[in-house]
Amino acid sequence: MDQEVVEHIVLLVIVTLLSVVQNAFFAHKVEEESKSKIVQRAVPSAFERVFNANQNCKDAYPTFLALLWCAGLLCSQAPAAFAGLMYLYVRQKYFVGYMGERSQSIPGYMLGKRLICFLFLMSVAGVLNYYLVFFLGSDFQMYIKTVSNTISPLLLIP
Template identity: 70%
Template structure:
């Protein structure tokens, strides 16, 4: 495989693999809680603890395809490093959301809101990269350096709660 191409996507692949590990750990938590309620199947109803773990896992699974699509679009079309940073931040926030959901449901709200902000950032990066592609294609004007500079400058601002 060409090292230049691999170098352009390696951070995105690492974030994707970390997200897979996180999904597996969430699934194990659902399985363990299912065993604690002495049921042979994964049901929606059960003990309150099982329902919390199951619902938190389902909520994370529902947003996962959107996250992956935006992560890869932002990284490929705009800039890999800020997209990977935002992806890692999203995984941290998703963990915070999951753990917060297991406590009081209001504890998950900061993680949810923070996650929405990171998804918006990835979406805007993707949009900027795709628009730049069409600017180059149609008008020959390349704004890639500016877009990468702006996204690299803005990405640390994701740390502000």
């Protein structure tokens, strides 16, 4: 593979591989809880909580990956990878919070929504820039990279 191509996608590949490892961890927790014999009828069992948290994370996973790669390839790799790593962190926080009380998972869920929105806006900006170059010959890639690099640290503010 061409070295120039690899340097443009290496951060996205790393975040994708980390997300795969995280999915394996979630699946392991579901398997671990399914083997326990504790059954409680009044409150959801630990297995049900872990299973539901895993299922919720799986439901959002394809959207996350698509937006991560679109934002990284069409806009800027570093802010997309940063947002991807932050998303993996809040997904872990959501998963662990869901295993306890569901109210503990809300902060992770809300920050995850903000990160998905940021990746979506980066993707849209990249697509719009592509068509501006194609039809008008105006390239705003540097401006978009500057704005996304500036905004990405602001995602850490609660």
